[in-house]
Amino acid sequence: MYHNPVLLNESVEGLNIKCDGIYVDVTYGGGGHSREILKHLTTGKLYAFDQDDDAFANKVEDEKLVLIKQNFKYMKNFLKMYNALPVDGILADLGVSSHQFDEGTRGFSTRFEGKLDMRMDKSGALTAADIVNTYEEQALVNMFSTYGEVENSKRLAACIVKERASKKINTTEEFKQAIITCIPKMREQQYLAKVFQALRIAVNSELDVLKELLKQSLEVLKPGGRLSVISYHSLEDRLVKNFIKSGNFEGKVEQDFYGNKLVDFKAINRQLITPSEEELKLNNRSRSAKLRIAEKL
Numbered sequence: 001m002y003h004n005p006v007l008l009n010e011s012v013e014g015l016n017i018k019c020d021g022i023y024v025d026v027t028y029g030g031g032g033h034s035r036e037i038l039k040h041l042t043t044g045k046l047y048a049f050d051q052d053d054d055a056f057a058n059k060v061e062d063e064k065l066v067l068i069k070q071n072f073k074y075m076k077n078f079l080k081m082y083n084a085l086p087v088d089g090i091l092a093d094l095g096v097s098s099h100q101f102d103e104g105t106r107g108f109s110t111r112f113e114g115k116l117d118m119r120m121d122k123s124g125a126l127t128a129a130d131i132v133n134t135y136e137e138q139a140l141v142n143m144f145s146t147y148g149e150v151e152n153s154k155r156l157a158a159c160i161v162k163e164r165a166s167k168k169i170n171t172t173e174e175f176k177q178a179i180i181t182c183i184p185k186m187r188e189q190q191y192l193a194k195v196f197q198a199l200r201i202a203v204n205s206e207l208d209v210l211k212e213l214l215k216q217s218l219e220v221l222k223p224g225g226r227l228s229v230i231s232y233h234s235l236e237d238r239l240v241k242n243f244i245k246s247g248n249f250e251g252k253v254e255q256d257f258y259g260n261k262l263v264d265f266k267a268i269n270r271q272l273i274t275p276s277e278e279e280l281k282l283n284n285r286s287r288s289a290k291l292r293i294a295e296k297l
Contacts, residue, residue: 005032014291072213265295273293
């Protein structure tokens with residue numbers, strides 16, 4: 001079961017869809033956001049991306065939809081190939097779908113036993129097990145502190161290195177057992193969520209891919225085109241916020257000789273858009289979602 005699309009109406013309304021426009025959904029997943037975009041199109045076209053084979057079981061039969069099996073870091077190349085540039089809007093629902101979390105075999109879940117995998121693209125070379133069993137201790141420290149903001153990342157890395165010396169860590173259960181002495185009592189789930197997040201981001205180069213998407217969005221959007229991005233943790237949201245504000249990832253706005261701000265986007269929502277109480281009741285997993293909408297100047 002794929003998840004209910006998060007912030008569905010808000011994110012699609014943010015695109016300000018024209019019925020004959022060209023739109024991109026870079027995270028097709030269960031197709032929820034794409035279905036909603038297609039409802040607004042008559043002669044328009046929607047190009048959707050997903051690198052996960054499982055997403056293709058949800059393909060909508062609609063001649064207005066082109067579903068592309070690729071990581072969205074290749075968005076610009078494929079839109080060029082389809083002669084679809086420039087576009088009127090881009091929607092991104094970042095993070096992992098409920099389907100991927102609930103599918104124990106994928107290794108994303110802290111609750112289900114499975115191989116320590118975490119690849120969004122099953123043909124990718126690097127798995128979470130590779131990282132856990134081969135990364136040097138300091139590289140593990142850096143990964144857990146940067147991508148998971150894990151408080152005791154030094155102790156965690158030392159624990160992993162010690163455990164793997166006697167036996168390879170292959171599954172999520174073996175991994176949890178290997179780090180059991182590092183997990184704070186009463187906060188097990190929150191802690192494991194951070195640790196698994198760090199591994200997942202590293203396996204899929206998620207932050208680098210997001211940066212690539214944001215830079216490409218500037219190149220492929222028409223002036224007046226909209227960017228609608230849903231993120232799920234502070235690392236993603238910070239990149240999106242800074243890029244919309246300044247066109248770079250540090251958030252530093254540059255000025256011309258006369259002191260005019262050199263910006264490429266205008267933020268449509270000054271305040272973060274988050275799920276309503278009603279949506280949270282229906283879908284608890286939407287609780288960390290944050291939506292930012294911007295218009296290319």
